[in-house]
Amino acid sequence: MQNRKAAIFYFSGTGNTEIIAKRIADALERKDQRPDLFRMENILKGQQSVDYEAYGLIGIGHPVLGFGASGIVERFAEQLPDSAGTSTFVFKTASSPHYVNHGASNTVIRCLRNKGYNTFHNSIFAMPCNFFMKYDDRLNKQLYKTALHKVEILAEEVLCRTPKVLRIHPVLEKTLKMVYYFEDAHGGKVFAKGLKITASCTLCLKCVRDCPTSNIAEGKDGISFGQECIWCMRCIYSCPRKAIQATKIRSCVVEPYTGGPALYKLLEDPGNDGQFVNDRSTGYYKHFIDYIKEDDSL
Missing domain, CATH: 3.40.50.360 (Flavodoxin domain)
Incomplete structure (x- = not known):
């Protein structure tokens, strides 16, 4: 069986x-x-x-x-x-x-x-x-x-x-792998150094519990960030009070972020027709056409 x-x-x-x-x-x-x-x-x-x-x-x-x-x-x-x-x-x-x-x-x-x-x-x-x-x-x-x-x-x-x-292509893969390992080893550390807690923090400790690398801790001076950040953005986007802010590489933060759990609301929004990419799309969005049409879902 x-x-x-x-x-x-x-x-x-x-x-x-x-x-x-x-x-x-x-x-x-x-x-x-x-x-x-x-x-x-x-x-x-x-x-x-x-x-x-x-x-x-x-x-x-x-x-x-x-x-x-x-x-x-x-x-x-x-x-x-x-x-x-x-x-x-x-x-x-x-x-x-x-x-x-x-x-x-x-x-x-x-x-x-x-x-x-x-x-x-x-x-x-x-x-x-x-x-x-x-x-x-x-x-x-x-x-x-x-x-x-x-x-x-x-x-x-x-x-x-x-x-x-x-x-x-194997050459492209090797090149991108170097970019990835550099970002994995250094990008998160730089980003974490700039993470700050604002006055809206209620010390609910959700960020401490949810950090995948246990990089966030509560101490006598409040919430602190270590050097094990992998730049996954979970803490910033999941904080219920939006109390975690980036001061380094700030442009990486998408505001408002409507992916993840927010997608359920988008799916039910009657005012959103979900029709952005089409056969006439150009520029950056053109490359989505084949992906969306691949299984006749355009």
Whole structure:
């Protein structure tokens, strides 16, 4: 009898990847599978244990951070036990489906394959931008609706074990990897040095509890930020009082951020037709056309 248990492990900074992970789980469940969801940081912090051998299908999800998957995702892959060919799929979210983001999972995929996992499917979901650039909310809604359609296709493909590859030129991949590791090693530290708490902070400690790298702490002088920041933006966008502000690289903060959990409201907004990109789109937005039309969802 086929093992119908599936595990989806994900890291999500501002909520886009978490939404996709949950929608994939829902789609698999509708197809008579039994999916379980796990946050990678909970496993890495020892807050949750997993019987990996209990699952016949494993999914690995992450956002694209600086053309890579982030140190959290790479460390998670490294701590996985060896496998005897467990079917594994990888999915990523990014502000753009452009091929420069196609190689973001490759280091993780190589690690998985070296450990014996049958990593047969690699996909990307375009979601609202949470870094430097504010998308029009019509585009945010359009991308989310497109993603929901593509989730259904992904679920069918992974259950049928249909291979999917995202290709990128190896020279470009090496170049982008250097950018990623520089940003991963230094960008977050610079950004964290400029994080400040405003007077609107109520010391609810949500940021302390939620930081994936435990980089935020409460001390006698209030909230402090360490040097383990990975620039995921979770603390800034999830603070209920908007009490965390950036004073270094301030332009990276999107205001207001209407991705992540805010997407549910956009989906229900009757005043937002979700029609931003079309066949006549030009400039930056032109490259979304093929992605949206790919599965007849334009």
